[in-house]
Amino acid sequence: MKIRRRRHTDETFIEFVATRSGRLIAHAELLCGHHEQARDIVQTVLIRAYRRWRHIEQDDPYGYLHRAVTNAVTDWWRTAHQRHEQPVDVVPDQPATPENTFEDRRELLAALGHLTHRERAVVALRYLDDCSERETADLLGVSLGTVKSTCSRALRKLRVTLADEEPPPHHTDANPITA
Structure with a gap:
């Protein structure tokens, strides 16, 4: 009987990971700003959750x-000063990954990169989740x-950042005052 229960638990866990882990990774990436770090965090969380899945899935x-x-x-931010590693967007000597399907994803991540960890988390939770x-x-x-207050400050920073990155307005030779 115990084997049957474990098989059911494994199947439901596998199904959950297949259908929802992508969203969890996207959430973690919005909070921490690094895709690979987000994947690592979600993997660690899923490993811990698997042990208690029977209770969690209920x-x-x-x-x-x-x-x-x-x-x-949040724990990762708090221990950042203890680590000497620097997350990178591209791991050297690896095949290139396919381009993102969202055209403005890089622009959003770049703008979020100008925020503090707390500001980034507040914006991600409030407006993206x-x-x-x-x-x-x-x-x-x-x-x-x-x-x-953090949200207000973060949105102000984002407006400035995104305004700086927009292309300059198109100018014509005609003088609008005399035309």
Whole structure:
């Protein structure tokens, strides 16, 4: 009987990973800013979750793992000063990866790269994961006021960053005042 239960657990876990891990990786990447680091974080979270999958799958497995990934990224920021590694976008001597399917993904990630870790997390949770201010505060373990002020500051930075990266307006030879 125990073998049957384990097989069922394995099958549901595999199905969950196949259908939802991409979204968890995208969430982690928006929070931490590095695709490969996001994949590592999600993999670590999934390894830990597998041990308890029987209990996790009974309630809201995506919600549980979404929160676990957010916490893991936060832990990664907090220990950043202890690491001497530098994440890179492209690993040398590896085949090139296919281009992203979203045309503005690089622009978004570049703009988010100008934010602090907390600002990035607040923007990702509020506007990309559609969390409320209260949910964002709870997920990050900060006050509601911190979420509001951090969000305001981050959006101001993003507006400036994105305005700087836009091409200059098209000018014509005609003088608009005399035309």
